[in-house]
Amino acid sequence: EAGVTQSPTHLIKTRGQQATLRCSPISGHTSVYWYQQALGLGLQFLLWYDEGEERNRGNFPPRFSGRQFPNYSSELNVNALELEDSALYLCASKRRSGTYEQYFGPGTRLTVT
């Protein structure tokens, strides 16, 4: 089966702009998770979507938002970009039930200048 895919691979934006990152889960997976991996900080949980609804969010400001579409793909939007938003953004997907494992995509490297 095809894995989790993310686009774009790299994204360069300037401070104050908006960034949109996309994620397609594994077929049959209904949950999508977003994580931020900033240099030296490990992975921090951002958002969790399941069945089209936001189920939980991490300790991030409201300018980090997203949505999940009927086909379970997801979009992460970051508004009013700040330099410290530069990071690798990882998306993971999980089947709704019967398993607890999350499978990760290759990530989008966001650079804010």
Add this chain to the structure above:
Amino acid sequence: AQTVTQSQPEMSVQEAETVTLSCTYDTSESDYYLFWYKQPPSRQMILVIRQEAYKQQNATENRFSVNFQKAAKSFSLKISDSQLGDAAMYFCAYRSARTGTASKLTFGTGTRLQVTL
């Protein structure tokens, strides 16, 4: 809130040797899952091994095994017969067994493993 600590920022092992990566965690819950993920330079996070807290038997996946000490809240990863392809960043992660809002993974800061000839 749960926390995961990896106290070894970097480790090095010779090819064919064995290395153990350490992980401790803090939780007040009794039922949870623990994972080791590998992140090579390609950035793709790969699940290496998982452990259910209710199982006393340590998980094993080929050359990878864990030493799960629930009372000590310790979850170390042992890599036997190390190979060059094992070189990567290794992350320990925790997930509550509660459904709903506890579905997220909490990660440690990672251990960079170098494999030398």
